[in-house]
Amino acid sequence: MATYIVGDIQGCFDELHALLAQVKFNPDSDSLWFAGDLVARGPKSLEVLRFAHSLGDSAKIVLGNHDLHLLAVSLGLFKVKNKDRTAPIFEAHDKEILLNWLRHQPLILEHDDFVMCHAGLSPQWTLDQALQASKEVEAVLQSDKWTWLIENMYSDAPEQWDENLHGIERYRYIINAFTRMRFCHFDGRLDMHCKLPPKEAKHVNLTPWFKVNERHAIEKTILFGHWAALNGYQNKDVIGLDTGCVWGGQLTMLRWEDQQYFTQNAYKE
16 A cells, blocks of 8 residues: 655646556555646646546545636636646536536645645644645635635735735635745745746745745645746655646656655657
8 A cells, every 4th residue: 555646747647647557556555646736738637637536535636726727717717728728628528527526625635744735835834724724715615605715816915824814815825825835035925926946036035935944844744746947856844746747847756655756757749
């Protein structure tokens, strides 16, 4: 029985299939943890959703920014972009089943040894605060008010966490931290604009969220995706798994029990 964690798939279903064949993944005994962004940009987002859904309890999934955007598109708030290549989802006979299942996924998952989220944990949160914040948004997303949340989530503010935040401002901060965050100001405030590799961003007085000096210590390893420019990242308590498969890089998967990494090069279309 093994625990596998895979970075952003973004519709790269063939690479995922090859990676799982490489490790002889068995859904009857193994679990597969998806670090968000199952869909968009790659050629087979529909196939990824169907596969993840078919795994049942063997799949552990957190939502990424592209997954939430897919829900926004399903509400007619945005048109399907050609570059997102998600149109087949909305033409599928099982689209309602898949979209309803997707919005019932969490923003963070906790394992005995690690936590997994798409973009990371706000440096201003303890683990207990992060878990509670996730539950608050999940409760709305899984309720009849979910359309209101999706319609109003698009904003870069607020950038600072405050326990007194309420309503949509509180939900926006939580969603941005879990699904969009890369850089922070040195005092921990979120920056939603810079997408450069860290070495190229020093002149803008920002630092990666996991290098904020006053970041709350988390006793478990944080596994995340989202940031392809890191091309994978690892330190004593943080592991980034997005290695840019959809951009021609690799799909990366970690087997937790023996800390072994597996990679699959992106296929050329």
